[in-house]
Amino acid sequence: MSASSSQALEYLELLPRQTHTKLYEQPSTVLAIFRCMLPHLAKTIVMAMLYMPTPFAASDLDAWFRPDGKREREKALAVLEQLHIVVPQQDAHRRTSYELYPGFARSLRQALEGSGTHRSFGVPSSTPDPKRVTVAFLDEYARNQWENILFYMVGSTVGLANAGALAQDVNEGTKALLRAGDFVKLAHGRVSITRAGFTFVLQETNAQVWSLLIVYLKHAPQLSMSETDVLSFLFMLGSLELGQDYTTSTLSATQLQMLEDLSAFGIVYRSSKDALTFYPTRLAVTLTSDSGALSSSEPLAKSLVSSNRDGSAQGFIIVETNYRLYAYTSSLLQIAVLSLFTKLTTRFPNLVSGKLTKESITRAVKLGISSAQILSYLTSHAHPQMQKTQPFLPPTVMDQIRLWEYEGERVETTNGFLMKEFSSESEYRDVLSYAESLGVLVWKSDAKRLFFVDRVEQISLYLQKKKNRSG
Amino acid sequence: MNGIDGTDRQVKTDEGPPPSLLAVVLDTNPHAWAHLSSTLPLSSCIAALLIFINAHLASGNGNEVAVIASHSHRAEWLYPTPHTTSPSHRSKLNGSTSSPNGTIKIPENPNKYRPFATVEQSLLQNFSALLSSTKEAHLAATPTTLIGGALSLALSYIAKSVLRHSPVDTGIENPLSALADSESSHTARVPLTSRILIVSVSGDLANQYIPVMNSIFAAQRKRIPIDILKLAGDTVLLQQASDATGxxxxxxxxxxxxxxxxxxxFLPDATARRSLVMPSAGGVDFRAACFCHRKVVDIGFVCSVCLSIFCEPNLPDNLCLTCGSYLSLRAAQTATPALIPRKKKKKKRAGGGDSATPGGSTPAGSSTPMHL
Structure with missing residues (x-):
C-alpha cells in the first residue's frame, strides 16, 4: 500500500455504513478497494473467506496466525471491520466468528470470475472514432493539464515572471477547488500557496491526484452530486485501458458532470464537451495501481513526474556532499519547486545549479515544508548516478537538512485523544496493547495510567465490546 | 536529537510488500485426469485455477503470473505466450497492460477487469492448442508427465524476471554484466519474490528423479519455495521438493x-506467510530413486566418488554408471546389509540427498545404458 492510496483509505474509513453498502454493489469498485486499499494480510484473510461456505470462527483465525503475527492480525481486522467488509458475529455459545459482508463477497466474486452483467469495467465505444488519439497524445495532454495546475500553485509564490501566462489554462472550477482544499489562498488578489499546498506539490503524482480527488469528493455533496456515484466512477476509471475510447452513454448524470471536471484535471480526455466518447489518460488508469515513482518499470514515472523526455527519464537531481545541487531539467515547474528550498545560482539550457544553504532550508521550513518532504523529493528524483549508492543522498546532507529544521522546531503537536481513569492495571494494559497493535499510540505514562492516541474510533468500539462482554 | 540519528537516514520509500511472481506448473497428464474425471474434471480445475490466478494478481499491484503445462510428451507455456520473434520483451505488469502481441485479440468485455481477461484468454487458447496437438502416439508412449522440464522452465523464467526487476540494471545494455553480479545488484531495491506452485495429479515420477532433484536444489539455492498441491497419486519426490524449499x-x-x-x-505470498501458519508435509519420505532403474529404493549402493545411487551391486565392468570410476560392489553384496550400516541408504538420507545429485547426475539422465 503506497502513501497515495493510504489517503484514500483514510477517507473511505470515515464513510458511513450506508455509503459502503452502496459502494460494494459495483464489482469494479470492490476490486479496486481490494487491490489498493487493504493491507496485505487483510487481502489474505478476505481471499481465504471468499469461497468459504461457513463463517470463519475467530478461534480458527487465531490458529491460522503465528503467535508473533498477532499485531498484524489486529490491524488487518480493524481495517476490515472499519470498512464493513468483515462482519463479526456471535453465536449462541458466545463464540465469535467472522463473515464477509454479503454484498462485498458477491461483487468480489463477480470481479474475479468476470461473471454478471454489471458492465462496471467500462463500456468501450462500439463505433470507431474518426478522430482517434494516440497514447502519446494522451500522456502529453495529461502532463500539460497537471503541470499547469501545479504551476498555478507554485509559480506565483516563487515569483517567476511568466507565471501568469501559464496559469491561465487552469479553469475556474479547478481554482475554486484548490482554494477549497486549502492548497492555495488568495491574498491581495494574488495567489499564494499554503502549507498543505506544499505537501501537495512535493508528493508523487499519483498521491497528488488522490489528494485533489479527495477534496473533490468532499465537495461533491455541495455540487449536488452523490459521493457514491463519484467514488465508483473514480474506481471504474482505474480499471480502464489506456488508449481505448469508452462510451458516455451508460454514465449517470453525475458522472457526465464529473467527466467535465476530470478532463480539466487531465484525468480523462474528451475531444469536445459533448463528445460521445472519452479516453482515460495515464493519470486515470494508474489511480488504483501503485504509483511508485521509484519503481523503474512504471511508465507513469517516465512520462509524468519528470518532464524532460530525453534520456534520463526519471531522476535528474544530483546532490554533492558539499551541498551543491545540479538538476538536469528545463521544466519551469521543476525549477520552481526546487527554488522553494534551494538557492539557485545558474541556469543553462538543460541544467540548473544551486546550493542547499541554511537560509534556503529555513526559509522553506518557515513556509511549511518539512525536512522529510524535501528529502523525499530529492530522493525520489535522484539522478541514476546517485541511485548507485545507498542511501541515494549523501548522509551528511540529509542530517544537516534535518538539523536545520530542528533548530526552529522544539515542540511537536499531534491532535488526538487522551485516555485516562482506567479502573485497574490489567484494563489499562489491555487497552494499551490494543492501541499499540493498531498503531495509533502516540504517548503513554505507565505510572499515571494515561495514554494518548491519534485515532479513537477503533478503541471506543473495542471498549464498548469489552463492556458488553463483561456486562 | 534521536531523530537525526544515522539509523533512520534511510528515507522510507515503500512499505508495501514486494511484487510477487507466481509460476504455476499444471500437470495435464491425460491419463491421470481421466482417472480423476468423476470427482474433479480438468475443466473445473482450470476454472478454479483461473480464479486463483486472478486473486493472486489482485493481491498486489506488481504481481505477475506464469503458467506452464507439464504434458505427457512436452512442457508447454500457457501464459505468457512465448514470442517466436522477440522473446525478451514480455510486459504484463498488472497495472499497465501493454497491448498484447498481435496474435491474440482480447474481446472487449465490460464485465471483466482487463488484466484478468488477458491472462484467461491466452491461457485457454494455448491450452486448447496444446490439447489439439496431442496425438494418440504421445499418449501411448508414456503414462506420466514431464514435471522436470516444466520445473526448469519455471525456474529459468523466474531467474529472468528477477533480472528484469532489479532496477539498477535496467539501463545497462549488456545483460551479461547484470548476470555477473546479480547477487549484489538486486539487493538494491524492490526485489521480486517468487514461488512455484505445482498442481500435480500423476504418481510415479521416479523416472525423472535426477532432473527434478536438480531443479529442487536450484530452487533451494535461489530461495524459491515450491508449493505442491497433490490432487492424486503420491510421489516421494514432490514431497521432498516442498520440504527442501520450505x-x-x-x-x-x-x-x-x-x-x-x-x-x-496457496494464495499467501512470502510476505503474508511470515505471519501465518502454513500447512506442510508432516512426515516426509526422504527415499531416493536409484540412478540405474529409477526405482525408489529403501537400501541402495552408493558410488564412493560421485555418490550416485544404485539399487543392485551388479554394475557392468564394475564401473560407476555416472562417473566411470572403478566401483566394485561385490564385497558389499556378500555380507548382509544389516552388518554394514555405512553402506546403507538409510545412513545417507540426511546429508546424502543434498550432495548426491549436483555432482554428476545430469549426464546420467541421458547416458544411462540400462534405462528400462
Missing part, C-alpha cells in the same frame, strides 16, 4: 473443494 504441501481429501484449498493454502 513450500506448502497439501493433499486434499476432497479435490472438489480445490478452489478453497488454493485460496486459503
Amino acid at each position: 513450500g506448502v504441501y497439501m493433499k486434499p481429501e476432497q479435490p472438489e473443494g480445490l478452489l478453497q484449498y488454493l485460496m486459503m493454502g
Whole structure:
C-alpha cells in the first residue's frame, strides 16, 4: 500500500455504513478497494473467506496466525471491520466468528470470475472514432493539464515572471477547488500557496491526484452530486485501458458532470464537451495501481513526474556532499519547486545549479515544508548516478537538512485523544496493547495510567465490546 | 536529537510488500485426469485455477503470473505466450497492460477487469492448442508427465524476471554484466519474490528423479519455495521438493473443494506467510530413486566418488554408471546389509540427498545404458 492510496483509505474509513453498502454493489469498485486499499494480510484473510461456505470462527483465525503475527492480525481486522467488509458475529455459545459482508463477497466474486452483467469495467465505444488519439497524445495532454495546475500553485509564490501566462489554462472550477482544499489562498488578489499546498506539490503524482480527488469528493455533496456515484466512477476509471475510447452513454448524470471536471484535471480526455466518447489518460488508469515513482518499470514515472523526455527519464537531481545541487531539467515547474528550498545560482539550457544553504532550508521550513518532504523529493528524483549508492543522498546532507529544521522546531503537536481513569492495571494494559497493535499510540505514562492516541474510533468500539462482554 | 540519528537516514520509500511472481506448473497428464474425471474434471480445475490466478494478481499491484503445462510428451507455456520473434520483451505488469502481441485479440468485455481477461484468454487458447496437438502416439508412449522440464522452465523464467526487476540494471545494455553480479545488484531495491506452485495429479515420477532433484536444489539455492498441491497419486519426490524449499504441501481429501484449498493454502505470498501458519508435509519420505532403474529404493549402493545411487551391486565392468570410476560392489553384496550400516541408504538420507545429485547426475539422465 503506497502513501497515495493510504489517503484514500483514510477517507473511505470515515464513510458511513450506508455509503459502503452502496459502494460494494459495483464489482469494479470492490476490486479496486481490494487491490489498493487493504493491507496485505487483510487481502489474505478476505481471499481465504471468499469461497468459504461457513463463517470463519475467530478461534480458527487465531490458529491460522503465528503467535508473533498477532499485531498484524489486529490491524488487518480493524481495517476490515472499519470498512464493513468483515462482519463479526456471535453465536449462541458466545463464540465469535467472522463473515464477509454479503454484498462485498458477491461483487468480489463477480470481479474475479468476470461473471454478471454489471458492465462496471467500462463500456468501450462500439463505433470507431474518426478522430482517434494516440497514447502519446494522451500522456502529453495529461502532463500539460497537471503541470499547469501545479504551476498555478507554485509559480506565483516563487515569483517567476511568466507565471501568469501559464496559469491561465487552469479553469475556474479547478481554482475554486484548490482554494477549497486549502492548497492555495488568495491574498491581495494574488495567489499564494499554503502549507498543505506544499505537501501537495512535493508528493508523487499519483498521491497528488488522490489528494485533489479527495477534496473533490468532499465537495461533491455541495455540487449536488452523490459521493457514491463519484467514488465508483473514480474506481471504474482505474480499471480502464489506456488508449481505448469508452462510451458516455451508460454514465449517470453525475458522472457526465464529473467527466467535465476530470478532463480539466487531465484525468480523462474528451475531444469536445459533448463528445460521445472519452479516453482515460495515464493519470486515470494508474489511480488504483501503485504509483511508485521509484519503481523503474512504471511508465507513469517516465512520462509524468519528470518532464524532460530525453534520456534520463526519471531522476535528474544530483546532490554533492558539499551541498551543491545540479538538476538536469528545463521544466519551469521543476525549477520552481526546487527554488522553494534551494538557492539557485545558474541556469543553462538543460541544467540548473544551486546550493542547499541554511537560509534556503529555513526559509522553506518557515513556509511549511518539512525536512522529510524535501528529502523525499530529492530522493525520489535522484539522478541514476546517485541511485548507485545507498542511501541515494549523501548522509551528511540529509542530517544537516534535518538539523536545520530542528533548530526552529522544539515542540511537536499531534491532535488526538487522551485516555485516562482506567479502573485497574490489567484494563489499562489491555487497552494499551490494543492501541499499540493498531498503531495509533502516540504517548503513554505507565505510572499515571494515561495514554494518548491519534485515532479513537477503533478503541471506543473495542471498549464498548469489552463492556458488553463483561456486562 | 534521536531523530537525526544515522539509523533512520534511510528515507522510507515503500512499505508495501514486494511484487510477487507466481509460476504455476499444471500437470495435464491425460491419463491421470481421466482417472480423476468423476470427482474433479480438468475443466473445473482450470476454472478454479483461473480464479486463483486472478486473486493472486489482485493481491498486489506488481504481481505477475506464469503458467506452464507439464504434458505427457512436452512442457508447454500457457501464459505468457512465448514470442517466436522477440522473446525478451514480455510486459504484463498488472497495472499497465501493454497491448498484447498481435496474435491474440482480447474481446472487449465490460464485465471483466482487463488484466484478468488477458491472462484467461491466452491461457485457454494455448491450452486448447496444446490439447489439439496431442496425438494418440504421445499418449501411448508414456503414462506420466514431464514435471522436470516444466520445473526448469519455471525456474529459468523466474531467474529472468528477477533480472528484469532489479532496477539498477535496467539501463545497462549488456545483460551479461547484470548476470555477473546479480547477487549484489538486486539487493538494491524492490526485489521480486517468487514461488512455484505445482498442481500435480500423476504418481510415479521416479523416472525423472535426477532432473527434478536438480531443479529442487536450484530452487533451494535461489530461495524459491515450491508449493505442491497433490490432487492424486503420491510421489516421494514432490514431497521432498516442498520440504527442501520450505513450500506448502497439501493433499486434499476432497479435490472438489480445490478452489478453497488454493485460496486459503496457496494464495499467501512470502510476505503474508511470515505471519501465518502454513500447512506442510508432516512426515516426509526422504527415499531416493536409484540412478540405474529409477526405482525408489529403501537400501541402495552408493558410488564412493560421485555418490550416485544404485539399487543392485551388479554394475557392468564394475564401473560407476555416472562417473566411470572403478566401483566394485561385490564385497558389499556378500555380507548382509544389516552388518554394514555405512553402506546403507538409510545412513545417507540426511546429508546424502543434498550432495548426491549436483555432482554428476545430469549426464546420467541421458547416458544411462540400462534405462528400462
